Amino acid sequence: MRFLFHRRQATRAHLAQALRIRKSAITDLCNRLIADQTLREANPERQRNVLLQLNPDRFVAIGLQHAERGVCGVRVRADLSCEGETFYPLAENLTGAARLDAIADCARRYVRVAASKQQRIGVGFCDIGMVDAVRGYSIRAAAVPGWENLPVRDRLKTATGLPVELLMHTDSLCLAEKTHGAAKAMEAFIFIQVGRRIGLSVFLNGGFLRGNTNFFGELGHTVVAPAGDICKCGNRGCLETVASTDAVVRKVRDHLTPGSPATAALTDGVVTIDTVLTAARQGNKLARLALEEAALAVGNAAAFIINILGIDNLVLGGKLTEAGDLFLDPVRGAVARNCVHPVSENVTVCLGQMGEYGSATGAALAVLQAHFAER
Ligand SMILES: [Zn+2]
Structure with missing residues (x-):
């Protein structure tokens, strides 16, 4: 799956060669993965060289961006297509734990409308200031006083019931530029x-x-x-x-x-x-x-x-x-x-070429990368 995520599409023969397994074994494996909706054929009308890809309807990552006035949400599917741009405004002057509660509520609501339970693979949260991505905490944000030392990742995990990737704004946007933009x-x-x-x-x-x-x-x-x-x-x-x-x-x-x-x-x-x-x-x-x-x-x-x-x-x-x-x-x-x-x-x-939802897109891309890194 990691190979297909990075290559987007490959034939069965190409997969057998890359994974160093027999063609008959790869055929059995692919048939099972097609039957359970993990993979799908990109060009099923062809008799030969049928391309396989991860089923974009099966894997959906949720990207959220913490902005000064609210939370931007976008969903990105396994074929890296982006859709469902939504903005949730936050009350003015909301800071600290109350702001985190409000953001967690936005995340919970967006996850429900963005993808079915079977499709959701995780949430990427691009924070507004410095983060400690290893501990999953905010450090501080110039634009939001009181956004300090908050357990952002755990709070969002609890609210959504999904794995959460916590990212810096710049890293999220950088990843989006690499995948869809100027880079x-x-x-x-x-x-x-x-x-x-x-x-x-x-x-x-x-x-x-x-x-x-x-x-x-x-x-x-x-x-x-x-x-x-x-x-x-x-x-x-x-x-x-x-x-x-x-x-x-x-x-x-x-x-x-x-x-x-x-x-x-x-x-x-x-x-x-x-x-x-x-x-x-x-x-x-x-x-x-x-x-x-x-x-x-x-x-x-x-x-x-x-x-x-x-x-x-x-x-x-x-x-x-x-x-x-x-x-x-x-x-x-x-x-x-x-x-x-x-x-x-x-x-x-x-x-760069990414627009207003670029950072949310990058956060969702990070979720897809993490999800398929070990599969
Ligand atoms: Zn300084």
């Missing part, structure tokens, strides 16, 4: 997500690069400006103080000057990241400069990683990439300037 054809790539937090994932040798601790990818809390602002992590000058959406909004607000044309376009209401992005697209100089400075900082940080790892594909995701070329071009420039030759000649920098 489909890339064997190795660096993924940086730039939103309220700045996260890093590195995809290499068919999986995520990991260290010997439970943590990875805290690019946002690497110090890039030692004399800069104090960060919410307690350190000074982290990348998030320079290049996160909060940093971009703060920079614009701090430089509003009554009477200037750049300010006039931005003061019609409250300055948010959406108004900054809109103003930048319309040519507003202040908004463009704030975005460009954030992009340069991200590009400089990315160049360090590219130089160290020697991976020459960089995919960018997250809120700031909604600025398109206004964000991409300065990142490309900084990467080209700061990567060592000859790596600098070959680096590909591109924007």
Whole structure:
């Protein structure tokens, strides 16, 4: 099953060769698996070279994404098709254990409507902040005060009665980009997500690069400006103080000057990241400069990683990439300037392609991977 999950389709002869078993034995085995709905024939009308695949109606993974305003849900079948996008809003200012209870209730409701009991294989939960994926706990989230040290995985297991994979937002989105998005054809790539937090994932040798601790990818809390602002992590000058959406909004607000044309376009209401992005697209100089400075900082940080790892594909995701070329071009420039030759000649920098449900999709894909890893 693991072989078929990764290869999607194979003939009986191909399976016999890959698994090193006799053709007659593979025929018996496949017939049994077809009879119990585990496998199905992809092209049954053919007499020869009939392709087998995992039955997509039999295996459904549920992906959930914890967002600031609610929970996004999507289901992904064994053929990796995605459907059933649903959003459950959460009450404003809900924090801590009460928020976890509300999320568990959303998970329970979505699991029921997304798939039958026989189809469900597990839940992937992409959390909003730092997680300890080994212990299954939240650590903290800048966007949700009080989201600290909560037993997220066990609570969701109890609510849904299913195995639960707990993932970081960036890893989920990275997996979705690899499967359905910009990184489909890339064997190795660096993924940086730039939103309220700045996260890093590195995809290499068919999986995520990991260290010997439970943590990875805290690019946002690497110090890039030692004399800069104090960060919410307690350190000074982290990348998030320079290049996160909060940093971009703060920079614009701090430089509003009554009477200037750049300010006039931005003061019609409250300055948010959406108004900054809109103003930048319309040519507003202040908004463009704030975005460009954030992009340069991200590009400089990315160049360090590219130089160290020697991976020459960089995919960018997250809120700031909604600025398109206004964000991409300065990142490309900084990467080209700061990567060592000859790596600098070959680096590909591109924007991710996954939409609003990308992280939920990635969380469900992680469930499918885990489910078939041992089968
Ligand atoms: Zn920090």
